[in-house]
Amino acid sequence: MPKPGMPAAPDPRVSECVNHYYFADQQPRWYQRRRCFWTAVAAAAFVVVAAAVVLGVVLSRDGHVRQSSAAPLPSSSAAAAETSLSIHTPASSQDLGALLSSLLETHSAPSSSGSSTISTSAITSTTSINTSSTSTSTSTTSTSTSTSTSTSTSTSTPTPTYPPSGTSKVAAAFAGNRRVVLWQDDQGGLVVTEWHAGGRSQYRLADTLGASPPPRHGTPLAAAASNEGVVHVVYFDAHGAVAHVFEAAPGQWTAGSSAAVTASAGSPLSAAWHGGEQGAASLVVAYVTAEGSVRLALAGDPDDGDARWETFAAAPLARAVTGQTASTCLAVAGDWRSNASTIYLALEDDGGRLGYECVTGERSQAKLRCAQTERGEDSGLRTQDTEEFQGRAYAVLTTLDTAHTAQSPRQISLVRFDDGYMLLTLDADGILERRIGSGSGQGRIRGGFQAMGATDEGYVFAAGKDNVYAFKRGPAGWIAQGKLVGVEHL
Known part of the structure; x- marks a missing residue:
């Protein structure tokens, strides 16, 4: 028996390492920290606000496109204008447009293929206008000029000519x-x-x-x-x-x-x-x-x-x-x-x-x-x-x-x-x-x-x-x- 106030002798049948315990205050994980929590909340709020803004822009552009489609403009002219705008769109704007498009496809109801095409082109055009307004307006003007020129040219029929053949009498x-x-x-x-x-x-x-x-x-x-x-x-x-x-x-x-x-x-x-x-x-x-x-x-x-x-x-x-x-x-x-x-x-x-x-x-x-x-x-x-x-x-x-x-x-x-x-x-x-x-x-x-x-x-x-x-x-x-x-x- 050990004497009073003295620790007991270790049991030889038990390994000594079992009793090696270290007690200290545990550090919380990074996502459980208070600073990261508020940052995540702010980021989520920003995404929600950005999505709402983009959705409003898309809906307004969609209405504008529908009004424009009611005008007597050939489909080839619209395609030419869309192509001209995409030429001046920077790479970063295209990436942002693609990201926003994917967010809209995830959080909005599905639509027809025609509406999807118009919306995507409208987003790209809007981004391009915001990032490079001068280049886009110049391209739009040149597109309108070429459209009117091609339309007037197609309506005027040239006078046919009939030259003689090499064996003609x-x-x-x-x-x-x-x-x-x-x-x-x-x-x-x-x-x-x-x-x-x-x-x-x-x-x-x-x-x-x-x-x-x-x-x-x-x-x-x-x-x-x-x-x-x-x-x-x-x-x-x-x-x-x-x-x-x-x-x-x-x-x-x-x-x-x-x-x-x-x-x-x-x-x-x-x-x-x-x-x-x-x-x-x-x-x-x-x-x-x-x-x-x-x-x-x-x-x-x-x-x-x-x-x-x-x-x-x-x-x-x-x-x-x-x-x-x-x-x-x-x-x-x-x-x-x-x-x-x-x-x-x-x-x-x-x-x-x-x-x-x-x-x-x-x-x-x-x-x-x-x-x-x-x-x-x-x-x-x-x-x-x-x-x-x-x-x-x-x-x-x-x-x-x-x-x-x-x-x-x-x-x-x-x-x-x-x-x-x-x-x-x-x-x-x-x-x-x-x-x-x-x-x-x-x-x-x-x-x-x-x-x-x-x-x-x-x-x-x-x-x-x-x-x-x-x-x-x-x-x-x-x-x-x-x-x-x-x-x-x-």
């Missing part, structure tokens, strides 16, 4: 009170330029004609005007047939009956109006067959759209090679030298230039017969068929011989002018003019042209690389009148 006719010129554009369609009543119009033939045989790319074109003022145009369609369209009044085109002819792939076309005897008027079309001969197709009374086509042999080619007629040029004129029974045909091929006079019957075109004009040993000239055309044929043949140049012609044309005719020859140097039966004047239009068309009033229209050019015959020569593509007036 040209046809022209004068019908008493109007002038018509046609060519082919890059799309293969025929383009019409027309002058009438002091104005000029330009349009695609398919837009006014409707359903009609589409022209072949690079098709030759020929035009003639009747005594009643109807303009007739012929061309090759996609199947190689001769298609016929006519215009009885400005802009009123009608598809006529096609001629059932078989032409060579490289055949040219030439057209003329022939009054004929006893009112037997007809449209005359010269072409080259696949066998290598020249034929005339006559359409009786074509003004009513129901033409009756007949074909007649006119002349053989100098070197008839099947399918090879690209170097052949034809020009036909009706009512030759005021003789209602005579059609004149000028032919140029590898053998040179030749002239043929074709005589129709008094009451019918079915008796058409053609004869070549040639020089004789006695009187200087005679025809193979009859002597009654000697005076007229002599002047024509002399002009054709004199006009022949070393350049291979690309096209020839006979045009009535004053009291006689003009023979126009297109070659690599330009257009050469020779007079027939009306003095001995001549002239040249220099330039690299690919095709030409002419009218009886003394106008020539020549197709260049990307435009069609107009020239008028004056007392001293040819005078340039301007371009037909991309200009308002000639």
